[in-house]
Amino acid sequence: MSRRSLIGGAAAAAAIGPRTYDFVRAQETATWQEEPIRWPNVILPHCRVLTYYGFPAVPEMGILGQHTPEELYPMLLDQAMAYEDVDPDRPVMMAYEVIASVAQRDPQSDGSYLARIGDDTLQEYIDFCEKRKLHLILDMQYGRLSTEDELNAISQWLEYPFVHPALDPEFHIKEGETPGVDLGQIDASDITFAQNWLADFTAQRDLPPKILIVHQFKTYSITNKEQVGPVDGVQFCLEIDGWGPPNEKLDTYGVLSDIPIEFQGFKLWYDQDVPLMSEADVIGLDPSPDVIIYQ
Secondary structure, three states, X not given: OOOOOOOOHHXXXXXXXXXXXXXXXXXXXXXXXXXXXXXXXXXXXXXXXEEEEEOOOOHHHOHHHHOOXXXXXXXXXXXXXXXXXXXXXXXXXXXXXXXXXXXOOOOOOOOOOEEEOOHHHHHHHHHHHHHHOOEEEEEEOOEOOOHHHHHHHOOOHHHOOOEEEEEOHHHEOOOOOOEOOEOOOEEHHHHHHHHHHHHHHHXXXXXXXXXXXXXXXXXXXXXXXXXXXXXXXXXEEEEEOOOOOHHHHHHHHHHHOOOOOOEEEEEEOOOOOOOOOOHHHHHOOOOOOOEEEEO
């Protein structure tokens, strides 16, 4: 897929056609108190989630890091429209996924092997997503911290109805291990804890249900995966990670999505996937992904 030149706001909408302009205007006139089809309280399975992933201002860590939020918006919009062209019966809900806690090779002063995004930077994304009616996903890379630690660290941001957590087991390391050298894992009990934590969190604050994304890189990323089940008030999505040619990605998706999960996710890499799978190929996966992430 070709990417359009970087232009923003109404000019971008007008430049990419009347149908896209209507899409933009629908977003900008909606409010979080309303429930239009693109932003229902229960997002899945009514909508398909499309998100751009990365760490702000670090190009090597994904497409989100290669552009400002405003620059990235027309590109995400263009990609969303491409998916709606393939599957017009399922609206696309757009999101940014920001790496909010970043695994480090060194232990840091608290021994966590983790650094956190600055509050000012995160607030910039909060404000932009609220303005544009995007959802925001906060990716948590663990280090040596627990699921509870990571959820508590972003609890103030989860107060926003459009902010959701993602857990990244690849970087959850044990004593004697190093992120990026050793591949980590979490257990089904960690996911169940996060589901119950989020269900209680939203119920106590009268918030809409949260999406919980867990990134799975290898078969051993989640131990006892068969014990994961649905929890009322949370929409759990298991996202299949990793890059490579389409045949390898299809094989991985088939193996890692073999246990029934509420919702399925799939990641694509603009620079590392050669060739990049088409929107029709992605929609045609079995099961068809509910969450699609581009890094």
